[in-house]
Amino acid sequence: MKNIVKKENAVSRQFLGVDFVVLSIGKDSMVTKMLYKAxxxxxxxxxPNEQxxxxxxxxxxxxxxGEEFALSEGDTYSIPANIEHSIEIIEAGEVVDVFTPxxxxxL
Structure with missing residues (x-):
């Protein structure tokens, strides 16, 4: 199964007021790029998705x-499924997220 999405074909969406694009969808995972504004x-x-x-x-x-993590360019993270989490935007930017399932x- 091949799933190639050229950037001009990425689907723009919004969730909780946050703009993002769906980059690709596989059998069990999804890649998105979050476009965070300040x-x-x-x-x-x-x-129910690992992120x-x-x-x-x-x-x-x-x-x-129960912890807080300061994140900036080049940092990575994994959040287990069904775990409450939040993100505060300190400075606008972009984040690539992978969700499974x-x-x-x-969509």
């Missing part, structure tokens, strides 16, 4: 598991 707010939430990310640009405070609410 005014975005992602409150505590959880989903791993790579910070391309910007600065963020990620909270989960696919987030149906992002």
């Amino acid at each position: 005014t975005d707010n992602v409150p505590f939430h959880k989903h 791993s990310g790579y910070v391309i640009s910007g600065k963020y405070n990620l909270k989960f598991g 696919i987030r149906e609410d992002y």
Whole structure:
């Protein structure tokens, strides 16, 4: 199975007021690029998907598991499925997120 998405064909979406693009969808995983604005707010939430990310640009405070993590360019993270988490945008930027399984609410 091949799933190639050229950047001009990436599907733009919005969730909780945050703009993002769906980059590709495989059998069991999904890749997205979050386009965080300084005014975005992602409150505590959880989903049945493991979420791993790579910070391309910007600065963020990620909270989960009773801890807070300062993230910036080049940092990565993994959030287990069904764990409450939130992200505070300190400086606008972009983050690539991979979800397993696919987030149906992002389609």
